[in-house]
Amino acid sequence: xxxxxxxxxxxxxxxxxxxxxxxxxxxxxxxxxxxxxxxxxxxxxxxxxxxxxxxxxxxxxxxxxxxxxxxxxxxxxxxxxxxxxxxxxxxxxxxxxxxxxxxxxxxxxxxxxxxxxxxxxxxxxxxxxxxxxxxxxxxxxxxxxxxxxxxxxxxxxxxxxxxxxxxxxxxxxxxxxxxxxxxxxxxxxxxxxxxxxxxxxxxxxxxxxxxxxxxxxxxxxxxxxxxxxxxxxxxxx
Amino acid sequence: xxxxxxxxxxxxxxxxxxxxxxxxxxxxxxxxxxxxxxxxxxxxxxxxxxxxxxxxxxxxxxxxxxxxxxxxxxxxxxxxxxxxxxxxxxxxxxxxxxxxxxxxxxxxxxxxxxxxxxxxxxxxxxxxxxxxxxxxxxxxxxxxxxxxxxxxxxxxxxxxxxxxxxxxxxxxxxxxxxxxxxxxxxxxxxxxxxxxxxxxxxxxxxxxxxxxxxxxxxxxxxxxxxxxxxxxxxxxxxxxxxxxxxxxxxxxxxxxxxxxxxxxxxxxxxxxxxxxxxxxxxxxxxxxxxxxxxxx
Numbered sequence: 001x002x003x004x005x006x007x008x009x010x011x012x013x014x015x016x017x018x019x020x021x022x023x024x025x026x027x028x029x030x031x032x033x034x035x036x037x038x039x040x041x042x043x044x045x046x047x048x049x050x051x052x053x054x055x056x057x058x059x060x061x062x063x064x065x066x067x068x069x070x071x072x073x074x075x076x077x078x079x080x081x082x083x084x085x086x087x088x089x090x091x092x093x094x095x096x097x098x099x100x101x102x103x104x105x106x107x108x109x110x111x112x113x114x115x116x117x118x119x120x121x122x123x124x125x126x127x128x129x130x131x132x133x134x135x136x137x138x139x140x141x142x143x144x145x146x147x148x149x150x151x152x153x154x155x156x157x158x159x160x161x162x163x164x165x166x167x168x169x170x171x172x173x174x175x176x177x178x179x180x181x182x183x184x185x186x187x188x189x190x191x192x193x194x195x196x197x198x199x200x201x202x203x204x205x206x207x208x209x210x211x212x213x214x215x216x217x218x219x220x221x222x223x224x225x226x227x228x229x230x231x232x233x234x235x236x237x
Numbered sequence: 238x239x240x241x242x243x244x245x246x247x248x249x250x251x252x253x254x255x256x257x258x259x260x261x262x263x264x265x266x267x268x269x270x271x272x273x274x275x276x277x278x279x280x281x282x283x284x285x286x287x288x289x290x291x292x293x294x295x296x297x298x299x300x301x302x303x304x305x306x307x308x309x310x311x312x313x314x315x316x317x318x319x320x321x322x323x324x325x326x327x328x329x330x331x332x333x334x335x336x337x338x339x340x341x342x343x344x345x346x347x348x349x350x351x352x353x354x355x356x357x358x359x360x361x362x363x364x365x366x367x368x369x370x371x372x373x374x375x376x377x378x379x380x381x382x383x384x385x386x387x388x389x390x391x392x393x394x395x396x397x398x399x400x401x402x403x404x405x406x407x408x409x410x411x412x413x414x415x416x417x418x419x420x421x422x423x424x425x426x427x428x429x430x431x432x433x434x435x436x437x438x439x440x441x442x443x444x445x446x447x448x449x450x451x452x453x454x455x456x457x458x459x460x461x462x463x464x465x466x467x468x469x470x471x472x473x474x475x476x477x478x479x480x481x482x483x484x485x486x487x488x489x490x491x492x493x494x495x496x497x498x499x500x501x502x503x504x505x506x507x508x509x510x511x512x513x514x515x516x517x518x519x520x521x522x523x524x525x526x527x528x529x530x531x532x533x
Contacts, residue, residue, distance in 0.1 A: 058418050059411065091421035101416045103431060105530045114420040117430070148531070170421065 003030035005071065006174065006204040007052065012066035014044075014051055016059075021047050023228035024066070029221075031071065034196060034205045036219035038212075038233070043225045045208045046098055049176040052206070053093040054079060054086050072173065091118065094172030098179045098208075100159035102151035102166075107143050110151045111166050118170070129169055137165035138191045156183040164192065174204045181214065193218050268508070275501025283502050284308065299468055304503055306469045310383070310477035312510060313470060314458065315451040317387035318394065322447055326395050327440065330402025335428055353396035361460035364389030368461060381462035384473040389457050394447035398440070405439025406432055434529035441522040448514045452507060455481045480507040 007029040014022040021044035029035050037045050050056040051064060069076040072092060079089055091114070102110050111130045115121055130147075134140040139161040143154070151162055160183045167175065177196075181189035196205055196218055209215050215222055222233040285293045286303030293300045300306060329349075333342055364385050371379040379385075409432060417431040418424075433440075463482045470477035480503050487500035 053419065055415055055419055058415055087421045087423050090419060095419045097412070097415075097419075099412065101412050103416055103530070104435060109531065113417070113430075117417070117420065117422050117426055150531070166420065 003033060005029070006031035007071075008069045008076065009051075010067045010069070012051065012064070012068065014047065014056070014064050015062070016044070016047055016056075017061050020228050022051070022225075022230070025228075025230050027223070027230045027232070029204060029206065031204050032200055032202065033220040034200055034207055034218055035221045035223060036215040037206060037208045037223050037225055037230075038210075038215060039225035041210075043227075045225050046178050048225060048230075049095065049178060049206065049208065052079075052174070052176060053090050053095055055090070055095070057086075070174065091170045092172055093174040093176060094167035094170060095176040096160075096163050096167045096178060096180050098182065100156060100163050100183065102154070102159050102162055104150070104152055106148045107151045107154070107162065108147040110162055111169055114166065114170050130165075133165040133168045134162075136168055136195055137161040138188060138195070139165055157185065157188060160184060161188070161192070164195075168199075172203065174206070175199065176206050178208045179210060180207070181209075181211070189214070271501055271504050271508070275498060275505045278495070278498040278502035279505060283499060284506070296469065304480070304483065304499075304506060306467065307478040307480045307483045307503070308506060308510070309469045310463070310467075311452060311480045311507065313383060314387055314390065314477070314479055315448055315510075315514060317383065317473075318390035318451045319444065319447055321388060321391035322394050322398050323444065325391070326398025326443070326447075327402050329395075329399045330440075331406065331428060331433075333399070333403045334406035335424070335432075349396050349399055352392070353400070355393070357393055357454050357456040358460075360389050360393045361457040363392075364457060364461035379474065381460070381476070382474045383462060383470050383477045386458045386461040386463065386477075389461050390451050390454060393454065393457060394450050397446045397450070398443045401443025401446070402436065402440050405436030408439070409435060430529070434526050437522050437526045441518050444518050445515050448518065449511055452511050452514075453481055455479075455485050458482060480504075480510070 005028045008027075010026045012022050012025045013020070037048065039045050047056070050059070052068060052070075056062045056064065064080075067078050067080060069078050070089075070093075071077075077084065103113065105113065108130060109116075111133055112126050115126050115129065131140060131144075134143065139158060142158060151159065154162060160180065164177075164180060181192050184192060193214065196207070199205065207215075207219065209219075221235050224231050224233050281290055282303065284290075284300075284304050286300050286305070288298050288300045288303065288305075292298040293303075293305050329345075333345060337345065365381065367389075368379065368381045368385050371385075406428075413435060414427070414432065417427045422430065458479055459482060462476055463479045464476045465478070465482070465486055467476040467478050484500050484503050484507070487496060487503070491497040491500065
């Protein structure tokens with residue numbers, strides 16, 4: 001059976017600093033799947049992710065043509081439609097960057113921050129969700145006794161898991177992950193892969209990865225970004 | 238080749254050291270000179286004259302032959318001017334760094350550079366003309382006073398605060414800008430919750446420059462309301478005394494060495510006031526950034 005489509009791009013062109021990253025690309029991403037995006041370094045994989053949460057708009061010298069539509073609540077929405085609420089989009093489309101980017105705040109506040117921005121929740125609810133997400137990201141055991149110390153003192157791998165926990169707390173429908181396990185050892189990376197397989201049940205995951213064995217282990221679909229186009233490379237049976 | 242390069246490296250190091258020592262030496266020489274000449278005159282009676290200090294502080298009795306009114310005048314002048322300048326300056330800096338388009342930005346940058354280059358006497362003249370204009374508009378009720386001086390001084394120090402706010406915000410790396418946005422922050426939330434708290438150090442350095450400038454400036458206040466003897470200012474609309482003006486006045490009109498020594502004493506007090514205000518700015522900065530970033 002054909003899986004439902006979550007994200008659809010049509011004639012998507014994207015350039016950064018005058019360099020074309022995508023050229024008239026139309027592609028669909030299936031709902032509740034892990035799609036791996038591979039391709040040579042510098043081909044623009046990370047930049048492509050930014051077109052799906054409109055984050056490129058905060059970066060100078062970028063331009064985009066074409067449309068991106070996402071299926072929220074049963075119907076497709078053009079996320080570039082004028083007046084589309086971009087903050088809501090970014091809550092529904094979570095992102096984990098390649099280089100861990102904890103804010104200069106305590107560990108607890110980093111994870112709670114997206115909920116505090118959203119507002120309207122009690123402290124108890126937030127606390128419970130922070131713990132839940134830190135557990136999911138396999139970080140709780142290492143930090144539960146120092147939640148209020150600075151997140152910048154964590155190691156690279158811990159920061160990466162902190163950022164994963166922070167992206168999970170809004171329960172996004174789409175998760176954009178840019179090499180989320182690059183700073184992790186084998187055992188922790190395996191735990192995160194397990195988490196992704198678990199999350200897949202109610203989340204669409206796009207994963208940029210350089211690790212071929214990781215891609216073959218967990219991805220349902222593999223897409224290659226090459227010379228400005230996305231090409232479907234293979235699907236799991 | 239290796240020998241030449243080694244000599245170059247050593248040369249640069251020695252030169253840097255010498256420059257550092259020269260600067261430090263100059264600061265120590267100035268402050269030392271002040272203390273050598275002024276420490277003898279420093280006493281409670283220099284500030285409070287013959288009035289008991291507690292009575293003067295509680296405003297029960299006037300101080301006639303002491304610096305107390307000038308200390309109060311200078312303090313109120315600095316606090317008022319900085320209070321006007323901080324919100325306006327920070328808002329302009331935020332606008333320039335985060336909202337302005339390229340054209341507006343170039344235009345406003347030029348405009349603020351011109352403002353920064355205005356001699357203080359010109360700002361003073363402007364304040365003076367404003368006072369005259371207001372006096373015509375509301376006869377008898379407005380004349381050169383604390384309020385007009387503080388507003389004119391605020392104009393003088395606005396460029397510092399605008400520039401440092403703008404620079405601090407623009408200096409933040411792109412990654413710091415994108416983080417909160419990717420988590421669903423609006424542009425304003427990103428500025429208030431993440432970017433401003435991270436730029437506080439830069440902004441505070443601008444505030445410190447502004448405090449120093451307000452404390453030392455004589456040209457502006459001479460034209461806009463300071464007088465040699467007025468007592469503690471009773472309201473925003475009254476004349477006032479100020480330490481820099483007192484120092485200027487004493488150094489040009491002194492009759493004996495002792496009177497000159499009180500001028501040095503006043504200079505030491507002015508330095509101490511600046512130190513206290515700098516420390517206050519640092520403490521406020523630490524508290525604000527702690528509350529903005531680390532409080533649960």
